[in-house]
Amino acid sequence: MTDIAKPVRVRFAPSPTGKLHIGGARTAIYNWAYARATGGTFVLRIEDTDPERSTDENTQIILRALSWLGLDWDEGPEVGGEYGPYFQMQRMDTYAAALERLKERDAAYPCFCTKEELDAKRAKAEKEEGGYAGYDRTCRCLSHEEAQARIDAGEPHVWRIKVPLDRGAIEFDDAVYGHVSFPSDVMDDMILVRTDGSPTYNFAVVCDDANMAITHVIRGDDHLSNTPRQILIYEALGYETPTFGHLSMILGADGKKLSKRHGATNVEEYRDRGYLADALVNFLALLGWSLDGETTIISRDVLTSQFGLDRITKKDAIFDETKLNWMNGVYIREMDAPTWVEASKKWIADACVQGANVEDGVVVVPTPEQGADPLPPAITPEDEGYAEAFAAALADIEEDPSFYEKLYPLVIERLARLDDIPAKLAFLFWGPNVQLDEKSVSKVLLKEGARADEALRACRNELAREDLPWEAEALQEACRALCEPMEMKPKFMFQPLRVAICGNQVSPPLFESIELMEPEDVLARIDGVLETVFKA
């Protein structure tokens, strides 16, 4: 059943009719991981035979997405290989040759039935006979002479496979589903070559997989029903069939097939929303496959050495973003400071730009009831001037990342996604201004009996001391020392300070944040709050 001797050759064959979908990404990961785990070859082939929907742009997007995921292919676009070309449109001669081979073997025949005739027959059968059983083989009965004469006369025709009449049930052992059997009487003489001479999907796939010596066809479950058809084509061609392995579908949260309705469905969107490739690969690998049922964090090394077809589930899986968010956080926390800055620079730059544009002094921000974004951006990518400011900030980060590495301990344990960064760090760049979250003002600063103004004044005095080292621990000790004499719990001392400086009752560690800011800015913010909120 399994060829131990034959080196594994697997392929991922997307059609560039769209971007790289989450489901496609998982298929690619499984093929890639299987190739790596077995020491085999991972082939990438672009199935661009649908001229209506295929675009070069989509091809580029798919290649870029695969590269971003870190799924390197051994043969395919950009890297070449001895079984090329790897674009179906460039393999037309091979399909023509395959058709010749079929003719020689008397395994295919021309069909002159028009699309209209077929549609009519199908409609009639569905209405009157309770179901269409497939093409009725009208043209299969034509003599060779008559068929040839009509071809010579220029009559339009397609080429159909001549399914052996005595072919029994079509059975195969799927690497995932196990033994599968299809009755042969439901297999009609499907079209292999269209009127315009182009190959149909099933024909092209078989030709390519055979010609590229693919040993294991690992693909989506939506092809399970195509497999018996393709087996028939392999047999007609006289080629050995590969091992098939079908992957269950990935569904949206509502249990329906994943689509745009469910939000992000292509991998570039995940990259742009601050997900890490390692996390996405890990998560997707586990959507339908398990290492041992216990392990959830699986490194690439483990994946590419331990992955196997035997632990793939048959059950459809629902794509649950909350678990991906957790896993992404795990991977973010594994990064060291320089790596984090490098991976996060575009979001850090965004935080800088947003922060730098708060210039109105103390502002009380109206908070939506849900308390959504605590810090609405003062400037968005759509606004004028954003692009220039962003580019400048990015250049600054790249030129000297050392300052930005200091932001790392502030947020590294608080990020589920990299795009959470602007909301968490923009306040550091507000200069002397502070944008106050209304809810925080009412719950902390104006809370009954909180003595927030007292706390602010006391802390301000401490922070203004010339002899105080501007360093987190010293700052904290100075403010903490105020608690006892004032008979105030640290929480009541620090929370008002946090709101006054960070604008929100939730923020990164307070004194570590203050340390990174200019002393005069910090004092200015406190003064601003005292004046505005407490009308002092």
Added chain:
RNA sequence: GGCUCCGUCGUCUAGCGGUUUAGGACGCCGCCCUCUCAAGGCGGAGGUCGAGGGUUCGAAUCCCUUCGGAGCUACCA
């Protein structure tokens, strides 16, 4: 309609006839830690294994039926 496949906590899964009072992870709840939020530690709730029949001393695990879901049924891929 026909053909094929699937069905274990809300979600991802382990389980392959007895070691299972069905294990782990996410999420949720509580406690601890604590300057907030996280992170971390500890604990908890949550599954009559889609349902109904068998087989067996014993079934989530084997058989049958049934219900639900998905895919295919194109000169799309």
